[in-house]
Amino acid sequence: MSTDLLARLIAAGTPADLVAEVAMLAAQADTDRAAIQSRRAADRDRSARRHARSRDDTLDHVTTRDVTGASPSPAPSPF
Structure with a gap:
C-alpha cells in the first residue's frame, strides 16, 4: 500500500x-501475495524436477518400438 494513499486518507x-x-489489511494482502508467489514457485520447481525424473526414467526402457534395423517376421502363409 502506498504511503500516498495513507496520507490522502488522513488528509x-x-x-x-x-x-x-x-x-494492516493492505500489509496482510501483500504478505499473502508473497506467500502465494513463493508457493507457486516451489510447485513449479517440484513439477519440473518430477518431469525431469520421469523423462530420465523413460530413457532407460527399451521397447520393441525402440529397436531399429530389425525386420519384422513375415506373415504366416495362408495355406
Missing part, C-alpha cells in the same frame, strides 16, 4: 483507527 479526515485498519 480526508478518515479516523486514525480506520486508517490503521486499512494499512
Whole structure:
C-alpha cells in the first residue's frame, strides 16, 4: 500500500483507527501475495524436477518400438 494513499486518507479526515485498519489489511494482502508467489514457485520447481525424473526414467526402457534395423517376421502363409 502506498504511503500516498495513507496520507490522502488522513488528509480526508478518515479516523486514525480506520486508517490503521486499512494499512494492516493492505500489509496482510501483500504478505499473502508473497506467500502465494513463493508457493507457486516451489510447485513449479517440484513439477519440473518430477518431469525431469520421469523423462530420465523413460530413457532407460527399451521397447520393441525402440529397436531399429530389425525386420519384422513375415506373415504366416495362408495355406
